[in-house]
Amino acid sequence: MNLKQLSELLELSQTTISRALNGYPEVSERTRLKVLEAAQRHGYKPNSNARKLATGRAGSIGYVLPVGRNVDLDPHFVEFLSGLGEHALAREVDLSLTPAPYEREAEAYHRIAASRSVDGVYLSSMRNDEQRISLVRKLGIPFLAHGRALIPAEGYAFLDIDNEGAFHDATRLLLHLGHTRLAFINGDTDFTFAVHRLNGVIRAMTAHGLPIETLQHHSAAMNEENGYRLAMALFRDTDPATRPTGVLSASMFTTLGIVRAFNQLRLRMPDDVSIITHDDVFPFLKPESFTVQLTTTRSSIRAAGARICERLVDIISGVEAGAVQEIWPVDLVVRATTGPAPAEGKRARGRAAEAAE
Amino acid sequence: MNLKQLSELLELSQTTISRALNGYPEVSERTRLKVLEAAQRHGYKPNSNARKLATGRAGSIGYVLPVGRNVDLDPHFVEFLSGLGEHALAREVDLSLTPAPYEREAEAYHRIAASRSVDGVYLSSMRNDEQRISLVRKLGIPFLAHGRALIPAEGYAFLDIDNEGAFHDATRLLLHLGHTRLAFINGDTDFTFAVHRLNGVIRAMTAHGLPIETLQHHSAAMNEENGYRLAMALFRDTDPATRPTGVLSASMFTTLGIVRAFNQLRLRMPDDVSIITHDDVFPFLKPESFTVQLTTTRSSIRAAGARICERLVDIISGVEAGAVQEIWPVDLVVRATTGPAPAEGKRARGRAAEAAE
DNA sequence: GGACCTTTTCAAAGCGCTTTGAACATTTGG
DNA sequence: CCAAATGTTCAAAGCGCTTTGAAAAGGTCC
Numbered sequence: 001m002n003l004k005q006l007s008e009l010l011e012l013s014q015t016t017i018s019r020a021l022n023g024y025p026e027v028s029e030r031t032r033l034k035v036l037e038a039a040q041r042h043g044y045k046p047n048s049n050a051r052k053l054a055t056g057r058a059g060s061i062g063y064v065l066p067v068g069r070n071v072d073l074d075p076h077f078v079e080f081l082s083g084l085g086e087h088a089l090a091r092e093v094d095l096s097l098t099p100a101p102y103e104r105e106a107e108a109y110h111r112i113a114a115s116r117s118v119d120g121v122y123l124s125s126m127r128n129d130e131q132r133i134s135l136v137r138k139l140g141i142p143f144l145a146h147g148r149a150l151i152p153a154e155g156y157a158f159l160d161i162d163n164e165g166a167f168h169d170a171t172r173l174l175l176h177l178g179h180t181r182l183a184f185i186n187g188d189t190d191f192t193f194a195v196h197r198l199n200g201v202i203r204a205m206t207a208h209g210l211p212i213e214t215l216q217h218h219s220a221a222m223n224e225e226n227g228y229r230l231a232m233a234l235f236r237d238t239d240p241a242t243r244p245t246g247v248l249s250a251s252m253f254t255t256l257g258i259v260r261a262f263n264q265l266r267l268r269m270p271d272d273v274s275i276i277t278h279d280d281v282f283p284f285l286k287p288e289s290f291t292v293q294l295t296t297t298r299s300s301i302r303a304a305g306a307r308i309c310e311r312l313v314d315i316i317s318g319v320e321a322g323a324v325q326e327i328w329p330v331d332l333v334v335r336a337t338t339g340p341a342p343a344e345g346k347r348a349r350g351r352a353a354e355a356a357e
Numbered sequence: 358m359n360l361k362q363l364s365e366l367l368e369l370s371q372t373t374i375s376r377a378l379n380g381y382p383e384v385s386e387r388t389r390l391k392v393l394e395a396a397q398r399h400g401y402k403p404n405s406n407a408r409k410l411a412t413g414r415a416g417s418i419g420y421v422l423p424v425g426r427n428v429d430l431d432p433h434f435v436e437f438l439s440g441l442g443e444h445a446l447a448r449e450v451d452l453s454l455t456p457a458p459y460e461r462e463a464e465a466y467h468r469i470a471a472s473r474s475v476d477g478v479y480l481s482s483m484r485n486d487e488q489r490i491s492l493v494r495k496l497g498i499p500f501l502a503h504g505r506a507l508i509p510a511e512g513y514a515f516l517d518i519d520n521e522g523a524f525h526d527a528t529r530l531l532l533h534l535g536h537t538r539l540a541f542i543n544g545d546t547d548f549t550f551a552v553h554r555l556n557g558v559i560r561a562m563t564a565h566g567l568p569i570e571t572l573q574h575h576s577a578a579m580n581e582e583n584g585y586r587l588a589m590a591l592f593r594d595t596d597p598a599t600r601p602t603g604v605l606s607a608s609m610f611t612t613l614g615i616v617r618a619f620n621q622l623r624l625r626m627p628d629d630v631s632i633i634t635h636d637d638v639f640p641f642l643k644p645e646s647f648t649v650q651l652t653t654t655r656s657s658i659r660a661a662g663a664r665i666c667e668r669l670v671d672i673i674s675g676v677e678a679g680a681v682q683e684i685w686p687v688d689l690v691v692r693a694t695t696g697p698a699p700a701e702g703k704r705a706r707g708r709a710a711e712a713a714e
Numbered sequence: 715g716g717a718c719c720t721t722t723t724c725a726a727a728g729c730g731c732t733t734t735g736a737a738c739a740t741t742t743g744g
Numbered sequence: 745c746c747a748a749a750t751g752t753t754c755a756a757a758g759c760g761c762t763t764t765g766a767a768a769a770g771g772t773c774c
Contacts, residue, residue, distance in 0.1 A: 002760060004761095012724090014760090015724060015762085016723055016724075018761070026723085028722060031723085043467070045468060045471030046761065047410075047759085049474070049759085053410050053730065053761070054760080065438075065452075067439060073438060073439045073442075074641055075432040075641065081435075082430045085422045085430075085454065086425070088454075089456040094454060094455050094456075094474070096417070096452070096454075097442065097445075101446070110400070114402030114403075115402050115405035115406075116406055117405040117406070223642070225643065228646065253641055256613070256642070256646070263648055264648060283580070284432060284580040284581065285581050286581065289582055289585060289617065290617070291620055291621060360730060360731060369753080370753065370755075371730090371732090372733080372734095372755080372756095373752080375732060382751095383751070384751095384752070388753085403730080403732095404730050406729085406731090407730035409759095410730080410732095410760065411758080412731080412732065716774100717773090718772085718774105719770100719772075720769100720771075723768070724767075726763100726766105728762085729760105732759085734756090735754105735755100735756095736754085737755095738751105740749100740750080740751070740752085741748100741750070741751085742747100744748105
């Protein structure tokens with residue numbers, strides 16, 4: 001059933017039917033009702049491709065999905081997607097994923113732009129050497145960034161969380177608790193969020209008069225394996241009098257590995273070591289789901305997804321103008337993995353001896 | 358730059374250019390090269406909506422994304438998506454996600470069918486009371502199911518793993534190791550995969566002459582929390598002489614929780630309890646990433662995603678005909694969490710006393 | 715009742731592509 | 745050298761919708 005058939009059936013012009021269906025005012029209520037009822041009854045739905053061609057609007061938002069050997073979509077993405085999807089539903093837009101390997105990303109954006117398959121895109125996982133912003137701008141694709149480039153002055157719209165503030169506050173808490181030897185198991189510092197977090201740590205240490213050279217900083221993809229590996233490296237062979245007593249961790253998955261290392265080394269939280277983890281609020285892995293409940297910096301990545309969708313739709317429709325830069329504060333939620341730094345005396349040595357066996 | 362402009366530029370008809378670009382034979386090599394070069398140089402890409410309208414093909418595959426309060430996309434989905442994306446790239450198709458709450462799922466498929474926005478869909482998370490197969494068939498949307506309904510005789514194409522065989526084999530291993538009190542922390546038995554798995558467990562027990570009433574079976578969404586909760590319920594207050602010694606777990610996330618419970622209860626793997634987990638091969642959470650490396654039934658959900666995409670594209674293009682039903686075998690990978698059932702004597706009691714303190 | 719608005723409907727022209735059927739150009743075979 | 749066969753290009757007709765500009769219908773007022 002297409003428009004023409006319906007129009008013949010109703011003995012009305014295609015124009016009138018189109019207008020009735022799309023809520024234009026220049027059609028009488030009586031005919032509108034008649035049309036609506038007939039469309040419903042015959043299950044008429046406009047062909048989306050024809051409509052897209054005629055209007056130039058695609059009714060969907062796009063994302064270039066990184067794929068390939070070295071790229072793993074991680075669970076962060078699925079949570080983000082959930083939020084996005086929820087809002088997309090409300091706004092009746094679809095989400096179109098264009099897979100592309102990292103090296104051919106630019107090509108994917110070119111294709112998107114030329115083919116008009118989506119109305120706008122969102123960018124995420126912003127990198128230090130971010131190319132995409134100027135690219136999509138050049139291509140004239142409306143966009144919204146999740147996260148931001150290192151130099152935020154460039155004047156584009158984004159949504160980000162206050163990574164710098166979050167890790168500043170977390171670090172300050174550790175410092176106030178008397179920790180003076182800190183380790184930071186960070187995400188990949190090719191991404192700006194990791195750089196911002198490091199900046200936050202450094203700012204807090206500097207403000208506290210602690211030389212930043214004392215920070216043990218490691219950068220790697222946020223997963224269990226790396227958490228375990230780096231925690232083992234940091235704690236296995238290290239003199240208990242000099243090893244870190246406070247750890248900052250970039251994600252729940254990283255912490256999963258760190259905790260495994262701690263268990264293996266018989267280090268106890270928070271007696272031997274305190275840890276603060278960033279929590280993106282996964283429904284499938286919660287900070288309460290650890291034997292010692294995790295102290296976290298918390299920000300729902302799902303909520304960010306919903307908001308991104310909302311704003312991107314607004315940007316596309318022109319409701320949101322200019323380069324709105326939205327930065328969400330991050331909660332610091334104190335649970336059980338943070339405590340006073342262990343005393344340097346007998347106790348620490350005792351534990352160390354135990355761990356060595 | 359559109360086709361008309363390009364044709365004027367080259368002083369060729371739109372027909373010729375279209376054919377040159379789409380690789381039709383009735384165009385001379387010389388003109389084809391000329392056209393290709395000019396298209397490249399001016400960055401011409403056909404408008405995808407116009408092409409879709411003209412051909413009736415959408416160049417994308419669809420998925421109805423479940424959203425809403427009670428629905429969480431879980432990490433399984435993101436891995437599946439990675440695989441799908443990889444193959445989608447190779448075949449140059451996009452992936453279109455239509456969000457819909459569970460109650461309005463049917464409506465979403467109707468919209469997809471009427472609007473012709475995708476060429477085919479895949480269905481996943483098949484339920485016992487599966488409605489979608491007959492629906493999409495009625496609507497005439499080409500489809501491929503990931504998983505299968507309870508009665509597989511209905512004659513539709515699917516890809517599934519041998520859940521029944523996997524859990525049969527896992528159970529048989531436990532039985533051969535002397536375990537006689539088994540627990541199965543299953544996924545939600547509203548889904549068929551969980552039913553198939555339960556069938557596998559039952560078949561193995563029956564074959565071994567163990568009454569199935571002795572199986573402690575629990576069904577819940579596969580996450581850390583439920584794993585922990587159910588393991589605590591199973592093991593906390595139970596007489597060590599009667600509590601389970603062998604556990605089957607539906608996912609890595611479930612096992613994360615089970616292991617937490619075991620740690621808390623001071624139960625040791627495999628001395629006090631053996632456990633076999635289904636592993637979907639997540640790059641971010643591996644069976645080796647447990648203090649005691651997990652024995653697993655293994656099947657890559659990512660590979661399934663890639664294969665689904667491949668076959669769906671074939672189905673759409675007519676290369677794959679008929680109702681091909683593909684079932685993948687599942688590996689049983691023995692690592693360190695499986696061992697002989699503990700003897701009923703002194704040792705088990707000793708441990709129990711310890712756990713009780 | 716006719717002039718003048720306002721409301722409602724319509725025919726037709728796109729949107730940018732693919733594809734059909736015909737025309738023109740070039741080879742080939744006898 | 746001409747007819748047939750083959751190779752190459754083209755004009756025009758869709759695909760199914762939206763939207764413009766004009767026409768028809770219905771009200772209002774003096």
